[in-house]
Amino acid sequence: MDNIKQIILLATFIFLLAPLALVVYVTIYNKRKKKHIEEKEHLKSVFQQELLKTQIEVQEQTLSNVGREIHDNITQVLSFVKLNLALAGNLNPETQQKKITESRDLIARAINDLRHLSKSLNFEHIMQHGLLNALQTEADRINNSGIIQINLRIDGDNYSLGAQRELVFFRIFQESLNNTLKHAGASRINITLQYSEQLFNLTIEDDGMGFSPEELAGNAGSGLKNMENRAAMMGAETMLYSSPGKGCSLTVTLNPNKKQLYADGNPPNSIS
Amino acid sequence: MTKYLTIYTIAELICFISAVVCLFNVKALQWRLLIPFLLITCLVEMGAIPLKAVYKANPIPSNSSAWMYNILLLLQMGAFSFMFYNLIGKYLAGRLLIVTGISILILIYAYELFTNVAGIFNYNSTTYSAMSVVFIIYSLYYYYTLLRGEEYAELKFLPEFWWVTGTLFFFFGTTAVNLFYTYLLNSYPGNKLYLVYISDVLIVILYGCWSYAFICKRWTTSNK
Numbered sequence: 001m002d003n004i005k006q007i008i009l010l011a012t013f014i015f016l017l018a019p020l021a022l023v024v025y026v027t028i029y030n031k032r033k034k035k036h037i038e039e040k041e042h043l044k045s046v047f048q049q050e051l052l053k054t055q056i057e058v059q060e061q062t063l064s065n066v067g068r069e070i071h072d073n074i075t076q077v078l079s080f081v082k083l084n085l086a087l088a089g090n091l092n093p094e095t096q097q098k099k100i101t102e103s104r105d106l107i108a109r110a111i112n113d114l115r116h117l118s119k120s121l122n123f124e125h126i127m128q129h130g131l132l133n134a135l136q137t138e139a140d141r142i143n144n145s146g147i148i149q150i151n152l153r154i155d156g157d158n159y160s161l162g163a164q165r166e167l168v169f170f171r172i173f174q175e176s177l178n179n180t181l182k183h184a185g186a187s188r189i190n191i192t193l194q195y196s197e198q199l200f201n202l203t204i205e206d207d208g209m210g211f212s213p214e215e216l217a218g219n220a221g222s223g224l225k226n227m228e229n230r231a232a233m234m235g236a237e238t239m240l241y242s243s244p245g246k247g248c249s250l251t252v253t254l255n256p257n258k259k260q261l262y263a264d265g266n267p268p269n270s271i272s
Numbered sequence: 273m274t275k276y277l278t279i280y281t282i283a284e285l286i287c288f289i290s291a292v293v294c295l296f297n298v299k300a301l302q303w304r305l306l307i308p309f310l311l312i313t314c315l316v317e318m319g320a321i322p323l324k325a326v327y328k329a330n331p332i333p334s335n336s337s338a339w340m341y342n343i344l345l346l347l348q349m350g351a352f353s354f355m356f357y358n359l360i361g362k363y364l365a366g367r368l369l370i371v372t373g374i375s376i377l378i379l380i381y382a383y384e385l386f387t388n389v390a391g392i393f394n395y396n397s398t399t400y401s402a403m404s405v406v407f408i409i410y411s412l413y414y415y416y417t418l419l420r421g422e423e424y425a426e427l428k429f430l431p432e433f434w435w436v437t438g439t440l441f442f443f444f445g446t447t448a449v450n451l452f453y454t455y456l457l458n459s460y461p462g463n464k465l466y467l468v469y470i471s472d473v474l475i476v477i478l479y480g481c482w483s484y485a486f487i488c489k490r491w492t493t494s495n496k
Contacts, residue, residue, distance in 0.1 A: 012470050015448035019440045026415050027427055034424045 047233050051164055054171045054230065061174045065141070066117050073145065074117075077110045116141060131166040132158050135173060135191060148181065149188045156195035161256055165234045169202055169252065172227045172238075176204045176250050179223060184208025184248060200256050205249040210242045227252075276318050279472045284314045287479035287486075294490035302358040303431075303489055306482075309351040316344045333390035342385070342392050345399060349377050352403075352439070356410040359432055360417055369413060373406040401450045404443040411440035431489035438481025445474040 081103045088099040119137060132154065139150040161169065173191070180186050186208030194201040216224060227250075228238045236254035288310040295303050320337035327335040353374050360366030381399045388394035414436045418425070427433050449470055 009466065011452070012445065012448045015444050016441065016473075019437075019444045022412075022415065022440070023437055026418060026433075029419050030424070030427050033419075037424050 050230060050233060051167065054168055058167065058171050058174060061178070069113070069117055069141070069145070074110050074113055077106050077113075081106045081110075113144075116144075130158075130160055131169050132193065134166075134170050135193070138173070138177075139191065142177075148186060151188070151190045153190065153192045154195070155192065158193065158195050159256070161200060161254065165236075165254065168230050168234055172231065172250075172252055173202070173204060175223055175227055180204075180206045180208060180248070184210075186247065198255060198257065200254045201251055203249060203251045205247060207247045210244050210246045210248050212244060213240055213242055276321055278317075278321075280475050281314065281317050281321075283475050283479040284310065284317055287483050288314050290483040290486045294486035298489055298493050300358070302355045303486075305351060305354065306486075309347060312347055313344065316340045333393035336393055336395075338390075338395040339392045342396055345381065345396055345403070349374065349381070349403060352407055352410075355435070356407070356414070359414050359436065360410065363417060366413060366417070369410065373410065377403055377406060397450070401447065404447045404450065407439055407443045408447070411436045411443070429488050429491060431485040431492065434481050434485035434488060438478045438485065441481065442474050442478035445470065445477075449474075 084099050084103045084106075088096045088103075091099065116137075135152060139152045142148060142150050160166070177189070180189055184206050186206035188207050190203075190205045192201070192203040192205075194203075224240065231238045231252050231254075234254065235258045236252050239251045239253070240248070241251075242248035288307070291307045291310050295307055298304055320340055323335070323337035323340070327337065353370055357367070357370045361370060377399060380402050381396055384394075384396040384399055385392060388396070414432070418433070425433070449467055452467075
């Protein structure tokens with residue numbers, strides 16, 4: 001009899017213990033959820049800060065390019081036109097006409113260059129028209145300047161990666177281009193964009209002097225580290241191949257379907 | 273007067289007073305409805321006390337208090353289901369659960385009412401056992417939605433959580449009591465004492481959690 005009583009009391013106790021265990025589990029899980037949400041918020045905030053920094057850097061780089069372009073190209077052209085017109089007063093009508101026509105052509109070229117520059121200056125224009133368009137504009141600008149030859153190749157049907165991610169890709173391209181122009185002594189840059197359902201690749205290759213990636217340290221490697229970190233924040237991976245005398249190749253790979261919780265397709269200025 | 277003050281009635285009265293104080297100005301109907309529900313529960317519980325004495329003196333079905341509890345059973349089914357509908361009814365599966373659950377309970381209730389020898393004067397114990405299982409399922413589903421939801425809620429101050437927790441504890445415990453009730457009484461009538469103790473503990477847990485839930489509801493409502 002006592003045994004039965006004990007068994008029944010034990011069973012009742014277990015019946016009370018079961019919901020207690022459940023409540024404890026729900027509470028623990030809820031605390032973990034809180035921690036997870038806080039971490040997500042923190043990452044989101046870091047990403048937004050990084051994005052803002054990227055946006056500012058893109059604008060600074062663009063302004064710097066435009067300034068250089070105005071100084072090296074447009075100012076030169078306009079000075080030449082000014083000289084032409086100053087000299088034209090003492091010439092015979094036939095040569096005068098020739099000089100005027102030549103000056104008109106040069107001014108038309110300067111206007112055209114300024115139009116291109118105004119497009120570069122308009123940051124919204126860059127991001128509204130997408131990464132491909134922005135890269136194409138930039139490649140045309142560099143090719144026109146004659147500093148280096150850029151070949152842009154597109155594999156697959158292009159699609160949007162979302163404004164935030166495209167901005168980061170564009171900044172990576174700018175940084176990489178800058179490095180090539182400053183240090184590589186290259187004559188050619190190949191840019192390849194590969195679009196497939198599962199993968200997007202941006203490859204930037206140059207035929208410059210190359211370097212040994214292991215030897216990059218301190219400030220020399222910080223730009224590269226920056227690119228890697230930013231790529232990682234949007235769920236992409238960077239691969240760098242280079243060796244002395246054999247140029248350099250940087251590939252950034254992203255699975256467009258892998259959605260980072262904080263890096264969505266929102267425009268970069270939607271920071272709230 | 274003191275005969276009306278049992279652990280059951282004291283716990284119910286405290287909970288009723290908490291409900292009146294905390295829920296009177298709450299806009300949500302499912303919470304305000306708990307005030308009349310608890311009032312009726314208190315009245316039934318107190319009204320049953322003199323009837324028990326009458327039944328003890330002359331144990332014929334028409335003297336029992338079972339009819340009061342049978343009516344209360346209907347109110348319990350309604351009030352609990354309405355509250356759960358507001359907690360889990362925003363999901364399709366939740367709505368289906370509620371509709372299925374209430375349909376099953378009404379069918380069992382009607383079946384028992386017509387098949388019981390003394391009709392309404394026999395307590396519908398099968399309905400009560402089924403109701404316990406149904407409300408346990410609702411409570412578990414509520415926890416599931418709580419875990420699955422993306423937003424974080426401070427459980428310490430979440431009135432719905434405490435209301436469900438009290439309900440879950442109570443019905444989990446009473447399921448165990450219901451399972452062994454007949455067996456224990458048949459083996460030795462004195463065992464009823466243990467069941468009374470367990471029931472007392474369960475009722476204190478239920479109304480304790482509910483009272484705290486009402487206080488939380490008051491806090492959260494007045495802080496908004």
